[in-house]
Amino acid sequence: MSTPDLFATRASRMKASEIRELLKLLDQPGIISFAGGIPDPALFPADAFANAFQSCLGDGPHALQYSVSEGYLPLREWLVGHMQQIGIECSAENILITSGSQQALDYLGKLYLSPGDTALVGWPTYLGAINAFDAYEPCFDRLDLKANRRAAEYAAASGDGKIKFAYLSPDFANPTGETVDRATRESLLDLAEDLNIAVIEDGAYQALRYDGEDIPPILALELARKGTIEACRTVYCGSFSKTLSPGLRVGWVVASREVISQLVLVKQAADLHSPTINQMSINEVARACFDTHILRVRATYRRRRDAMLDTLRQEMPEGVQWTKPEGGMFVWLTLPQAHDGADLLSRSLETVQLAFVPGRAFFPDGSGRNTIRLSFSNSDEATIREGIKRLGQVLRH
Known part of the structure; x- marks a missing residue:
């Protein structure tokens, strides 16, 4: 055999x-x-993490114990304030902690994609996203933000398959380093409404701006339209890997409670929860010196x-x-x-x-x-x- x-x-x-x-x-x-x-x-911030791990381990057995699938609540509460700073109003119930944003992409592929469905991605796009989505046997079509391609053209290109989402990293994208301007972000939201698809916004590099003016995340722009995150189709993926530590593998997803509740089920089947002590230490360091x-x-x-x-x-x-x-x-x-x-x-x-x-x-x-x-x-x-x-x-x- x-x-x-x-x-x-x-x-x-x-x-x-x-x-x-x-x-x-x-x-x-x-x-x-x-x-x-x-x-x-x-x-x-190695010294800050050394102090954080010592503090977490000195706080009883909680740091070494199982935890809830949604993620360590104090960290999610810190992230509520962090997201508010970039224009995204949400609650802790709108946040799921993941083992890096790469895990979030895998979970989103699992949640949205059936074999033969279409994922709209950049040409080029992040290799990790291609690999994460590809395991769920989709077709890929080019998300061409500069060509003003109409919804009917995307629908026709998908054939018998169904378009499920558009994926992009709008700020300093991997691999190109390019940023999507505000008008194009707005037009992407229009396209998503016309196609009735989700938007997966990869914000891994959002905090690393060196010059130019900040542009609101796509989720923030959609919130301004709809008034509440519960009505939004955009899913925001964040990560501490590019700011605090990649080795601790702590990322997060922000979305409507409907989406988060489904992702929690995915996580429960995959790894139960992200490492407790890693989440606790990230929380302490973020609060101390982010x-x-x-x-x-x-x-x-x-x-x-x-x-x-x-x-x-x-x-x-x-x-x-x-x-x-x-x-x-x-x-x-x-x-x-x-x-x-x-x-x-x-x-x-x-x-x-x-x-x-x-x-x-x-x-x-x-x-x-x-x-x-x-x-x-x-x-x-x-x-x-x-x-x-x-x-x-x-x-x-």
Whole structure:
């Protein structure tokens, strides 16, 4: 008997993350890596977490015990205030704690998608979202926010399948670093109403703005229209991974109570609840220093983004284009059509010991061969400048 013969059909759609594989290069000496979209560990509030864990463990057995599936109530109450600061009025009953926002995407795929349904996503879009949704055997269609594509065209393209949601990261998106303007966010809400679909708003990078004006989240814009979160179709996914700590795996979902109650059932079947002590420690650190800590993170990443953009202007040969993000962790390069990002990565590793992510991984149809993603968050300015010089060297030759 062949074991794969026993696997469900969805198993054939599961693929290794190219980014996870590239992260293994970080331990090799001499490699400059712009591959992983990971925060700088030197910025983690380690002392605050050491104190928080000591405090949590000293507070009796609660930190080591089972907890409710919805999540640690004091943390959800802190998040109520946090969401209010960005224009989203909600209660603790509108919030579910997840093991990172990646788990939230998996749960939402499980909740919304039946085989053959359609998910509207960016072209390119976050690789983790593609992988999370793909396990539930959907079709992917391009969410083209710039082409003013009408609802009837999306419906016609879906064929016999049903469109279930539009997924996007509107602020400093992974992988492009681009931000969706307010008018386009409003038009997306119009489209969602016309198609009667959900909107999944990935806010993983929302707190990492370095310049420009804040734009209300899509959920905040819908709340202004409908007056109550209970009438909203938008589901907001947040994360502490890019601000406080990725290793603790604490994220959250904000949505109507109807959606949250269904997600709670999904979580109960999956892992019962996210780790209690992790939630408790995040709560203590967030209450103690989130606002001041995020200022330090923004200042550091702003300098690194500026170093990358400045050096790209100096070193890139003619025909290379790149985005100019107002925040986040990424710059997206579009190379001349003759270039292949995967081939370029291979040559870069062999000749100049430089790593990045080929852009093809971020396209559901495998297109975008002439694109690459660079991350500036985990390298200092001098390393960034040297890495971009190496990239220019490979491209010129």
